[in-house]
Amino acid sequence: MPAAAVIGLACIDTQGVPMPATFDSPLSAAPDPVDADDEGGGASIDDQRQQLLSVIHAMVGQPVPPPQTARLDEAAFLAQMLSMVRQVQPLALHSQKLEAIGQLAAGIAHEINTPIQFISDNVAFLKQAFMLLDPRADGSSTVNERQLRYAREQIPLAFEQTIEGLQRVILIVSAMKRLSHASNGQRDSVDMIDIINTTSVVSRNEWKYVADMQIDVTPQMPPVPCIRDDIYSVLLNIIINAAHAIASQVEAGRYEKGLIQIRARALADCVRITIVDNGCGIADTARGRVFEPFYSTKAVGKGTGQGLAIAHSIVVQKHRGRLWFDSAPGEGTSFHIELPLQATSE
Ligand SMILES: Nc1ncnc2c1ncn2[C@@H]1O[C@H](COP(=O)(O)OP(=O)(O)O)[C@@H](O)[C@H]1O
Ligand SMILES: [Mg+2]
The missing domain is CATH 3.30.565.10 (Histidine kinase-like ATPase, C-terminal domain)
Structure with missing residues (x-):
């Protein structure tokens, strides 16, 4: 069976002259009188046409509009298939790219998790340090000289590391955004x-x-x-x-x-x-x-x-x-x- 028949486009004899883009019946019309039993395990032409469109649908992840034609010669059929494939190609490439991002996703989550972890540790330390430095209600301090020196040294470092971590997260997220922008x-x-x-x-x-x-x-x-x-x-x-x-x-x-x-x-x-x-x-x-x-x-x-x-x-x-x-x-x-x-x- 010609592929044209499977998708619902019967070949008619036009001596190779491409048909104009006007069509005499919608795809949902009764199938053309071609032999439906020679391929496809006895499935009807409509079934096979539907299956083919579902396969393309599954490949690109979006429904593909069926060609609005039922009668075309081979050249016109090829032209139409080509234009259909061209329409779905960006979608197919986009799906492929999303698949690649999916494969990288676990690694990227890990990449984000590492700086988030040390941002979280540093913020917890900063909270403790500030509580320690907070004077009591009577104005006396809870902190001794050694603790004060330690806090003075460590607080700026903790802020620096927090900013570095946030910058790293921003870098990864913006790279992801650029990559996933189709x-x-x-x-x-x-x-x-x-x-x-x-x-x-x-x-x-x-x-x-x-x-x-x-x-x-x-x-x-x-x-x-x-x-x-x-x-x-x-x-x-x-x-x-x-x-x-x-x-x-x-x-x-x-x-x-x-x-x-x-x-x-x-x-x-x-x-x-x-x-x-x-x-x-x-x-x-x-x-x-x-x-x-x-x-x-x-x-x-x-x-x-x-x-x-x-x-x-x-x-x-x-x-x-x-x-x-x-x-x-x-x-x-x-x-x-x-x-x-x-x-x-x-
Ligand atoms: N940088 C490389 N060093 C060594 N072998 C490579 C390299 N790049 C590609 N190859 C070889 O080429 C093959 C085909 O690569 P590719 O098409 O990317 O498929 P895959 O990575 O899925 O195997 C690889 O399986 C490997 O044998
Ligand atoms: Mg490879």
């Missing part, structure tokens, strides 16, 4: 320094136990025309891969802590971001496969093999940029991303 597939003039800082903050819990991170960015970076959400995904995927590659070295006892370096440079016609790790490196046998969808050398639950495939399609297909790596097994890997400064469409 750019809906729109190109923007994007500040790469901001993108790099945001991704390093939200991914911190993924790498901080195994690696340090150094960020080295030329202060004067031109804005890059790109889809902000997409570039967040690319960087997050590559940073998390770097953390995994380093973690495997730490687990093998090669060193206690590795290093992830993120560099960004403006070149004549593009911006280049390089992410360097001193992790396990990519084996020669895997070199040609890492950008393949679903290729992963990681344990189930740790990798799905989609990160680099998605990164490749975002950088190369969508942004007409370049993405490549060099790697020495046992020594480390560098991923390079180049994004053109002149926007070119897909």
Whole structure:
């Protein structure tokens, strides 16, 4: 059965001439007289159409309006499907991004919890200190010289740490806000320094136990025309891969802590971001496969093999940029991303 029939769009003979966008019956009309029994285990065309729309609905997390047509030729059908997929694509990418945030959520909660904990400890100390310094009703003091000296030393420190902790929380929350703000597939003039800082903050819990991170960015970076959400995904995927590659070295006892370096440079016609790790490196046998969808050398639950495939399609297909790596097994890997400064469409 042609796919057009499944979704309720019968193919009619127009000798390949695309049909105008006027339609002769709504989708809810009776199914076209095509054979409903040749695929789909005997389900009716209506059922199969409904199932297909539900699958898309489940994928994007929002209902998809059914095409308002029942009779179209193949070319018009393809055009309509393409426009439908284009409509839902930003939603799909947004869902994917939310999923990525969901995966990072536990780590981010932990990142926020740590400063909140010491803010709370410091505020409790400040309360005690002030109670101690409070003179009695008769004007005498409850505090001796030694306690007074201690309080004088410690109170400013406690305030400083509280402010630092609050600033850390503000930084994490604002990074989260930037990351979860959907750019809906729109190109923007994007500040790469901001993108790099945001991704390093939200991914911190993924790498901080195994690696340090150094960020080295030329202060004067031109804005890059790109889809902000997409570039967040690319960087997050590559940073998390770097953390995994380093973690495997730490687990093998090669060193206690590795290093992830993120560099960004403006070149004549593009911006280049390089992410360097001193992790396990990519084996020669895997070199040609890492950008393949679903290729992963990681344990189930740790990798799905989609990160680099998605990164490749975002950088190369969508942004007409370049993405490549060099790697020495046992020594480390560098991923390079180049994004053109002149926007070119897909
Ligand atoms: N920085 C890196 N160091 C070593 N191997 C890497 C690195 N980045 C990617 N790889 C390899 O490429 C594979 C595919 O990566 P990816 O598409 O992100 O999928 P996943 O991380 O889910 O396995 C990984 O399983 C790993 O073998
Ligand atoms: Mg990955």
